[in-house]
Amino acid sequence: MRPPSGPHVAGQMLDAVIRARLHPARMPLAFPSHQGLIAPVWRRWPRHFTVLGCAIGAAVPDVVDGAIGLARGELGQGIGHSLLGLFVLCVPVGMALDAATVAAARAVSRSSRRWSALAASHVIRWSVTDGGETRAPSARLFAGACSVWLGALSHLVFDFVSHGNFLWLHPWYDGAEIFPAWWHARWLEIPFPGYTEPYPVGPHFAVWMVLNVVGAVLFFLP
Numbered sequence: 001m002r003p004p005s006g007p008h009v010a011g012q013m014l015d016a017v018i019r020a021r022l023h024p025a026r027m028p029l030a031f032p033s034h035q036g037l038i039a040p041v042w043r044r045w046p047r048h049f050t051v052l053g054c055a056i057g058a059a060v061p062d063v064v065d066g067a068i069g070l071a072r073g074e075l076g077q078g079i080g081h082s083l084l085g086l087f088v089l090c091v092p093v094g095m096a097l098d099a100a101t102v103a104a105a106r107a108v109s110r111s112s113r114r115w116s117a118l119a120a121s122h123v124i125r126w127s128v129t130d131g132g133e134t135r136a137p138s139a140r141l142f143a144g145a146c147s148v149w150l151g152a153l154s155h156l157v158f159d160f161v162s163h164g165n166f167l168w169l170h171p172w173y174d175g176a177e178i179f180p181a182w183w184h185a186r187w188l189e190i191p192f193p194g195y196t197e198p199y200p201v202g203p204h205f206a207v208w209m210v211l212n213v214v215g216a217v218l219f220f221l222p
């Protein structure tokens with residue numbers, strides 16, 4: 001059987017994007033909150049973890065599940081938010097994104113535009129640990145992999161708290177009802193223009209908002 005292609009796939013992808021917009025709870029704020037929530041790690045142990053690896057790792061579960069969701073025509077959390085996916089998908093994908101980001105930064109660093117070159121030099125600096133420039137390539141690779149892994153693990157932890165669905169053991173066990181009923185209580189519902197269903201506001205939403213604000217503050221701390 002031939003795989004679907006062309007307009008069919010494009011239509012599925014469009015449907016997936018539209019569905020995701022209609023269900024805002026499925027689209028967590030991946031930046032800068034997730035990066036901010038892992039920021040204490042790279043600030044506390046700059047010789048062990050890279051800023052870039054942690055920051056990319058903190059977003060990569062959504063990247064993995066977003067790509068899978070667009071391909072299958074329905075967005076949502078899945079293997080990218082599991083411990084299995086953490087090792088077999090998130091770390092390699094995160095390291096590939098890390099390498100691509102550094103390559104792009106190196107290209108931009110040769111730009112004659114001062115601000116572009118300055119931003120690129122920061123990205124390149126953030127891709128190695130403190131003192132990492134003199135270490136063997138294997139040690140630098142290991143530090144990068146550990147950074148992506150820890151960043152992705154932090155994403156799983158904070159998504160579990162703020163979303164309430166337990167996917168860590170997916171595909172063997174999906175515990176959707178880990179939290180008690182009060183966690184999913186609806187204090188009120190807010191209708192959003194363009195959305196089919198009003199957004200439920202309750203404990204889950206409050207914690208989600210607090211984590212977003214705390215993450216954003218931690219991200220922009222000096």
Ligand SMILES: [Zn+2]
Pocket residue numbers: 028061062077081155159
């Ligand atoms: Zn997520």
